[in-house]
Amino acid sequence: MLKVYGFSRVNKMAHGKTRDLRVLWALEEMGLPYEVVGIDHPQRGLDTPAYRALNPFGQIPVIDDDGVVVTESGAILLYLARRSGKLMPRDLAGEAQVLRWCVAALNTIEVPVLTAWFVDLNGGKGTQASNALHQWGSMRLKQLDGWLAGREFIATDEFTVADLLMTHVLGAGTDESVVKDHPHVLAFQKRCIARPAWKKAFDAYCDRVEAA
The missing domain is CATH 1.20.1050.10 (Glutathione S-transferase Yfyf (Class Pi); Chain A, domain 2)
Structure with missing residues (x-):
C-alpha cells in the first residue's frame, strides 16, 4: 500500500498548515488507499538516518509507492495525478x-x-x-x-x-x-x-x- 510520511506531532504554530496535508487531500480526492507513517517533529524524527535516506533534506511529506519514493509536495501531487488518472487532464x-x-x-x-x-x-x-x-x-x-x-x-x-x-x-x-x-x-x-x-x-x- 502507498505510504505517506507525515507528521504525528508537530509544533503548535505549524499544526494544520503542514505540507503533508496537500498529499492527504489529493489522495482523498483520488480515492487511493494509503497509510500514514507518523513522524514526531519535536523529537527530531526527521533527522534519523532512516528518514534522511528517504529525503536528504529531512522534510515532510514523502511517499513510498511500492518502492517508488517521491519527495517535494508538488512533485508528489503530479506523480499521484499521473498514477491515478485523476485531477489532471489527459491531453x-x-x-x-x-x-x-x-x-x-x-x-x-x-x-x-x-x-x-x-x-x-x-x-x-x-x-x-x-x-x-x-x-x-x-x-x-x-x-x-x-x-x-x-x-x-x-x-x-x-478541479x-x-x-x-x-x-x-x-x-x-x-x-x-x-x-x-x-x-x-x-x-x-x-x-x-x-x-x-x-x-x-x-x-x-x-x-x-x-x-x-
Missing part, C-alpha cells in the same frame, strides 16, 4: 496548464508570501526587507486575483492538483489574512476548501496529529 495541452500553475503556486506565489512570513516571525517585521517582501507578495496576489476573475478553477474548467496546491499555498482556509484583500482569490479558496475531500483529510489530520 498534453491541459496537462501543460496544470504543470504551469503548480510551478506558479510554488514559485511565483509561495516564495514571497512564505518568505515574508518567515522574516516577520524572526523579528524582521517593519524592516525594509519585510516591507519589500510584502509589496512583492501583494503584487503577485493582485495579479492572481485578476486571473481568477470569471474563472472557477485556476488551470482548466475542472485539478493545481487548484489544490494553490489553495494550500494560500493558507487553505486556516488563515485568510493573506488573501482577504483579493476577493477573487478568496472566493477561489473558499470554493476549493468546501470540497468534501478537504474536510475529510483535514479532520483526520487534526484527530491524528498532536500539537506540541
Whole structure:
C-alpha cells in the first residue's frame, strides 16, 4: 500500500498548515488507499538516518509507492495525478496548464508570501526587507486575483492538483489574512476548501496529529 510520511506531532504554530496535508487531500480526492507513517517533529524524527535516506533534506511529506519514493509536495501531487488518472487532464495541452500553475503556486506565489512570513516571525517585521517582501507578495496576489476573475478553477474548467496546491499555498482556509484583500482569490479558496475531500483529510489530520 502507498505510504505517506507525515507528521504525528508537530509544533503548535505549524499544526494544520503542514505540507503533508496537500498529499492527504489529493489522495482523498483520488480515492487511493494509503497509510500514514507518523513522524514526531519535536523529537527530531526527521533527522534519523532512516528518514534522511528517504529525503536528504529531512522534510515532510514523502511517499513510498511500492518502492517508488517521491519527495517535494508538488512533485508528489503530479506523480499521484499521473498514477491515478485523476485531477489532471489527459491531453498534453491541459496537462501543460496544470504543470504551469503548480510551478506558479510554488514559485511565483509561495516564495514571497512564505518568505515574508518567515522574516516577520524572526523579528524582521517593519524592516525594509519585510516591507519589500510584502509589496512583492501583494503584487503577485493582485495579479492572481485578476486571473481568477470569471474563472472557477485556476488551470482548466475542472478541479485539478493545481487548484489544490494553490489553495494550500494560500493558507487553505486556516488563515485568510493573506488573501482577504483579493476577493477573487478568496472566493477561489473558499470554493476549493468546501470540497468534501478537504474536510475529510483535514479532520483526520487534526484527530491524528498532536500539537506540541
